[in-house]
Amino acid sequence: MSEQAAATTEERIEKLQGLGCARKRVEDARFTQGKGNYVDDIKLPGMVFGDFVRSPYGHARIEGIDKDAALAVPGVLAVLTAEDLKPLNLHYMPTLAGDVQAVLADEKVLFQGQEVAFVIAEDRYAAADGVELVEVEYEALPALTDANRSMDEDAPVLREDIADKTEGAHGARRHPNHIFTWEAGDRAAAEQALASAEVVAEELVVYQRVHPCPLETCGCVASMDKVNGKLTIWGTFQAPHAVRTVASLITNIPEHNIRIVSPDIGGGFGNKVGVYPGYICAAVASIVLGRPVKWIEDRMENLSATAFARDYHMSGKIAATRDGRITGLRCHVLADHGAFDACADPSKFPAGFFNICTGSYDIPSAHVEVDGVYTNKAPGGVAYRCSFRVTEASYFIERMVDVLARKLDMDPAELRRRNLIAKDRFPYTSALGWEYDSGDYHAALDKALAAVDYPALRAGQKAGREAFERGETRTLTGIGVAFFTEIVGAGPVKNCDILGLGMFDSCEIRIHPTGSAIARLGTISQGQGHATTFAQILASEIGIPADRITVEEGDTDTAPYGLGTYGSRSTPVAGAATAMAGRKIRAKAQMIAAYLLEVHEDDLEWDADRFQVKGNPERVKTMAEIAFAAYNQAIPGIEPGLEAVSYYDPPNMTYPFGAYVCVVDVDVDTGVTDVRRFYALDDCGTRINPMIIEGQVHGGLTEALAIAMGQEIAYDETGNVYGGSLLDFFLPTAVETPTWETDFTTTPSPHHPIGAKGVGESPNVGGVSAFSNAVNDAFAHLGLTHAQMPHDHWRVWETAERLGLHG
């Protein structure tokens, strides 16, 4: 018997490095040596650079643009304005939300930092010199930066291009600055529950405007090959295929003549889902000049012009019995969408999946209504490390439950326990219409509370408060408990599409004759480690070691069509496609093995990396042997080759969940908040690679820390953006970031081929609530019910001041 055959099934499974193993990442060798290939690393012969002239005003009329001085700069080749794009009908572009957005400002500018002209030059320094010298004459107009005032009768009309349109992409508009009203749930039932409730708690919960701010900004290199008429764009695209289709629709270049490539991406977090004016301008410039054009935004442009997130003003009412059973929920959201509605949501969901806002609780009646409005702010509304508007929803319900707990004078963890959806209720249909696939919420909460010794934490808090009263300390401890349910993996084509493109995803596998393989997917990694994890899924399915499987993504000329990576959809959708394609391979392999072993297919069973004749472990064919035969042996009735493709349309979303506990110590005199402890329990279903999951949780929690404790893109009343540079926009360093404690339970998704649910965004969804609950909890005994985020030093100090703690 050969040595290989002697190995036990377990030994062979271990060699595969498949599902569940903490496989080291294959991406890392190139990244640690500085050999990554990001878009700004691309250098093509004859390549030139584009740079934007941007509006210094929040709202102004453009009286004139003079390009002459800029064109006189040595090295400057051209200056594009809206006038140049009009003949091509490219001065506006469609947004993902059914609106249009100015590529270059047409007569008016609507936010500070808006693109006004595009200067193309031989190098980036000459382009910057040119930008300085483009003379734009403006007439300032009154700016509208308070969404609460957008629909006032005397509010300035922002979008003159659509002022008369009474119908928008999502129904009737009742004001020129109104975009849509969207609702879900049963209004009458929710109102009835509130009217007849023993207790009602009410709060305005504002989730401030923030920005995903990946370390690499957005950019592209566009190259028009005039000889064969093919336009290639390398860029920071989270959804390359969608970009190709949209580019074809708006330029009329046939889709086969457009190639979109996403090279290595330096983080996305939702920032790189949208289509930005820079991409269009670079493509047009390349077509006009016949040379490759690179456009890379700088950090200030990134923060102030592309892809903000959140900006939801959520007014809630929650009804309950005196003993803490939640009976109803209402929420009205005023959604500030900025100057153009460029939200990246599935078409039928203008407020994303905000109607997951009943959270993890069994709430019998609920109603939500969202009004989207225009303001003089940057467009965006992306899902910043979360599924569409799920972070907002989760933050809302987790704050409301805490506010209710105060009113009931009940421990917030206990109130949660009384209302969590019970294990035997799954699949559970929520009052707002989602079908939660699986969960064991009570087990998760109990495990979390036991892990942190919750009663001891509360006892310590109480002792600390008494010491504070006695004047022995100036520190207050806050304990934040948060439970969340995410909704990810968009999504079933029957109700999820973006601009009409169904949100399925795909995987294509080719097995090579000597038993290695290549898999190509419709998604694109931005640091999640797809090349590592998708190979693991496949290794378990087809019995080829993960180290012998190449995973390729991001080139529309080679990868199968898919809708890309965001909303934690890669594992739920493309991961499922990978498993399904693998199963097709295995099915064919079984037919081949049956022929080779001269038995009936049904007499074979799968054993890690081979088929064996049932009851006869000596008679086997390994996957490698089968692959070789598939290409080199004539098998009657079976085509040569071993390949498969799967397009996976998920039957449902997946619903990862988790229980987080955060402990903070607040210095009431400085407002400095120290995170003493953070415990995160995540249940993401089947775990593909624990090392990568843990890394995702660390990163997501750090982003949550940033949002809850300091991030804000604010505007003054004249439309100036604050928070537009890293001087003002908070990104935590290693010093502010605490050590994270991670834990898990495993409740597989019943409808996913391998039971996986997705994890990358959960920590951001659950983390923000946990931090905010903790800071609010520190002051709860003094009568505070809710303080708005971000809980930076100044605001926390202000809260202490308001509560009279400074004497």
Add this chain to the structure above:
Amino acid sequence: MTHMHVNLKVNGREVEVRAEPRTLLIHLLREHLDLTGPHIGCDTGHCGACTVDLDGRSVKSCMVFAAQVQGAEVTTIEGIAGDGGAPHPLQEAFREHHGLQCGYCTPGMIVRAWRLLEENPDPDEEAIRYGISGNLCRCTGYQNIVKAIRAAADEMNAARETEQ
């Protein structure tokens, strides 16, 4: 703009570059010398993605002009591997301990950690966290970066001991 000739040593190699004096060192490295390891994350001196070693100190190369590096000695991520291109213990440790995700901060982070370990071969967690606080990472939450740097320090100290 007039150009100047800048002579410097990059990763042990003498080079001469013709550039405008205002050219930023990061552009000089990336665009004139094709060393695209160091990245640009902000160009305002905040993120550290552009970190390189300049005459024995970590610097943010977006904050240095070409005119300032005449005769200088620069080391980038491309220059820290061992003989025959064997990965430096830090490069190994980042992989081993999952100290990176998108990889964009990684070259700056490793070059900074490299200098940190020169300055302090045995840093505790706090010293590591302070030591890399000029380098932002948006993906990892730093925990595994700290772990990787500590592991590399152990590895390098052990190697030093066997040498002696």
